[in-house]
Amino acid sequence: MQLVINDLLQNTDNPEFIQRVVWVDMEHQLCFLVNVREPSFPYSEEVHNIETSLNKGDVTKIATDPWAISVNDEDLSKIEIEKRDKAWKVINQIYIIPDILIPKRRSELINMVSKSFSLSTKTVRQYLKRYWARGMVKNALLPDFNNCGKQQGKERQYTKKAGRPFAFSSTIQRAAITDEWKKIIRISLEKYYFIRSKPSLKYAYQQMVKEYFSKEDEKSGYKVLDVEKPIISYDQFYYWYRKWYKPEDAIHKREGRREFLQNYRAITGSATEDSMGIGTYAIDATIGDIYLVSSLDRNIVIGRSVVYLCVDIFSRAIVGLGVGIENMSGHSLRVALANTFENKKDFCKRTLDMEIENGEWPIHYIPHTLLADRGSELISNELTQIVENLNVKMQNTGSYRPELKSVCEKYFHIVQQHINPFLPGAIQKDYMKRGGRDYRKKAVLNLNEYTQILVRCILFYNNHNFLSDYPLTQNMIEEKVRPIPIEIFKWGLQKGNGQLRTMSLDAIRSNIYPKSQATVTPKGIHFGNLYYTCSKAVKERWFSNARIQGNWKMEIYYDPQSVATIYIRIDRQNYEVCSLIEQYEMYRNVKEEELVSLKENLRQQKAExxxxxxxxxxxxxxxxxxxxxxxxxxxxxxxxxxxxxxxxKNIRENREKEREVLKREQQAVIDQKNIGRQLNKVNHDTESVKVLDIFRKKQKEVLRDEDN
Structure with a gap:
């Protein structure tokens, strides 16, 4: 049984004794462990001994990680984020493998970093122990308190202007900033500075003075300074601007989000780092070459899909897939990342109602590096936060790495060339040419069916595609490793340097699945025009309470691949799974995007x-x-x-009389129908007798001819 980082090993005889794998050194056949209940520094065990214990049943792997903390930054207090980020900087500087695992070298690193950050060695040791015990991700360094933060007290009130006196006197009076002046400064910044014409801060200050600190001159009719009252100085104006707005916020407001992301955002990662083993994934997207129909109404063509592929650079194995009809966006990319990190057998069963074996696609690991095209959706604040929380390094394939992006592009071509000849609705070379056929009219596959075909192609490629040009290493040749993606991946996993990790499905949901608001109503938990229920809602009588006290909102996570379930966060470590109520079961295998498309189609039909x-x-x-x-x-x-x-006065008697009249009329109609049937029967019998007489006459003529 393969050991990977973050595996939790529980002693069968002593269930309270749980160890976490923090590093696997396959070269020396050593596994480094920590006791999660009593955080300590790592100690080593031979891999062979642990595998033997696993096979005997003395030790078992725990599927869910009770110590994993899955929480979004918006749910944290300011002080929690500050403490976590400070500890994270310390860990990033000190965490050098294998030095951090060697006691003597670790002590030197701790002393060094404690001086750099002016921290005690005890604090640094606590950071390390907490990091190892709680899953080795950024949020593992959160302090042990919830719902608390910096006390929001009132700002200090000044009775006179702060700072040293002016060196030279002026006729303009100055004073301390008041709440009213702060309001004026904020309004002036929004009105005169944060606008698309991009004026200078000095211009905004001058406009503020003209509007709020001037009066009309009786002689000229122009506005002049009202020197009888104190006026905000430019330094005060500039101070509060810097205090309230970070540079990136100002650029966002003046330039717009697109300009900020294109020219001002931070670009992390190195584009010149080579892949030295499995665990470097490249991700890219393309538009599928086939038109699809709605799974709810096959007469509706929904267009072409967006296909995301995630490929391991070292082994060339396809490790993740995402298919949707929404334009290339962070929403579609989340689907691909969720598929990449979770068990593929469970994913196929849950979202596609499709059975595959674990051994066909045994790749469900979190990489150490994720590569994306510089212009892709991965380079955004939202998804940068995702990879940070998962402790994944993000890099972009810039000018120096054109070959990495081609890995994904090559496999788009390989996958689609396998399936296009078989699929109605696929685009051919004569598409959009004069006399060319309209392939949209031949579309028959829905999104789920197309995804099933893509999964089958990936299974074929990973398990049966012989990579003739793959540069096998000397060790691979000696161990007779065939250049087949899945075999290379398994070899890399066995011989690797321990940089792949696993994560519980709950943690994946928290970090990757989109978040939204649902409404608890008397009819169920309402989300996306569907209604859900769960055992907790039934037990605590949410729906009857909603009918009595009124509806209320709650935060949920949902899988864009399937509307069959949504997830309610109970606390930082637990979720409640909500399923569709019975009357909405027909939508179980529908994707969220298809449901949105159906709603839009219904609105269009209503308008027409x-x-x-x-x-x-x-x-x-x-x-x-x-x-x-x-x-x-x-x-x-x-x-x-x-x-x-x-x-x-006689309503009851009148109704009885009317009822008798109606009965007589109905009986008359029935009698008339019966008379008609009898007449038809008599006519039919008469016709039958005539036919029989003709038949007998003809029979006699035939017999007479035979006698003659």
């Missing part, structure tokens, strides 16, 4: 039908009015002296 609906309503109103008018006329014919007498 609006004229017919209005005409129908107008006609209905006229027909009702016509019937009422006729009834009034008939009633008026029976009036006496312009009034219609109403017998309201």
């Amino acid at each position: 039908y609006e004229e017919a609906q209005m005409n129908g309503a107008i006609q209905l109103a006229q027909e009702i009015e016509s019937i009422v008018k006729q009834a009034k006329e008939k009633t008026q014919d029976q009036s006496l002296n312009g009034e219609v007498p109403k017998d309201i």
Whole structure:
């Protein structure tokens, strides 16, 4: 049984004794472990001994990590983030493999970093122990307190201007900043500085003075300084601007988000680092060469899909797949990342209702490096945070690494050339040419079916594609490793330097799945026009409470690949799985994007039908009015002296009489139908007798001819 970083090993005889794998040195066949319940420095065990214990059952692997902390930055207090980030800087500087695992060298590193950061060696040791015990990710360094942070007290109030006196006197009066002045400064910045014409800060200050600290001159009619009152100085204006707005915030407001991401954002990672083993994944996206139909209505063509592939650079194995109909975006990329990091057998069963064996696609590890094209959706604040929380290094394939992007592009071509000849709706070379066929009309596959085909192609490629040009190493040749992606990956996993990690599905959901708001209603948990339920909601009577006290919102996570389930965070370590209520079961295998597409199609149909609906309503109103008018006329014919007498005293007897009249009318109709049936029967019998006589006559003529 293969050991990887972050595996939790539980002693069968003593379940309280749980160890975490923090490093695997396959060269020396050593595994470094820590006790998670009593955090300590790593100690080594022979890999063979641990594998023997696993095979005997003396030690078992724990599937879920109870010590993993999955939380978003917006859920943390300011002081929690500061303490975590400070500890993270220390860890980044000190965490050098294998030095950090060697006691003597570790002590030297601790002394060095304690001086650099002005920390005690005890604090640095605590950082290391906490990092190892809690999963070796950034959030493992969070302090052990929740829902607390820096106390938000009132700012100091000044009675006179702070700072040293002016060296030279002026006729302009100065004063300490008040709350009213702060409001004026903020309004002026928004009005005169954070605008697309990009004026200078000095211009914004001058406009503020003109608007708030000037008066009209009686002689000239122009505005002049009101020197009788104190005026905000430019230094004060500049101070509060710097205090309130970080440089990137100012650029965001003045230049726009796109300009900031293109020219001002930080670019982390190195584009010249080579892949020295498995664990460096490249990710890219393309538009699929096939038109698809909706899984809810196969007469609706939904266009072409966006296909994401994630490839391990070293082994050339395809390690992840994401398919969607939403344009290339962070939302689509999340699907590919979730698939890359989770168990493929479980993924296929849950989202595609498709059975595969574990051995067909046994790749569910978190890499140490993720490579993406410089212009891809991965280079964004949102997804940079994801890879940081997972402790994954992010790099971009810039000018120096054009060959890395071609790895994914090559496999897009390989996968699609296998499937396009078989698929109706696939785009051929004559597409959009004069006389070319419209392949959209031949579309028959929905998103799930297309994804199933892609998975089958990936399984074929990973397990059966012989890489003739792959540069096998000397060790691979000696150990008779064939150049097949899955064999190379398994060899790299066995011989690697311990840089692949696993993570629980709960942690993957928290870090990768999109987050949204659902509403608890009397009919269920409402999200995306569907309703869900869960055991916790039933047990705690959420739905009856919603009917009595009113609806309320709650935060949920959802899998874009399937609307069958959503996830409610109970606390930092636990989730509640919510499933569709029975009346919405028909949507179980539908993807979120298809549901959105269906809603848009229904809105379009409603808009197109609006004229017919209005005409129908107008006609209905006229027909009702016509019937009422006729009834009034008939009633008026029976009036006496312009009034219609109403017998309201004998309503019950009147109803009985009316009922008898209706019965007689119904019986008359039935009798008339019965008479008609009898007449038809007599006519039929008469016709039958005539036919029989003709038949007998013909029979006699035939017999007579035979005798002659």
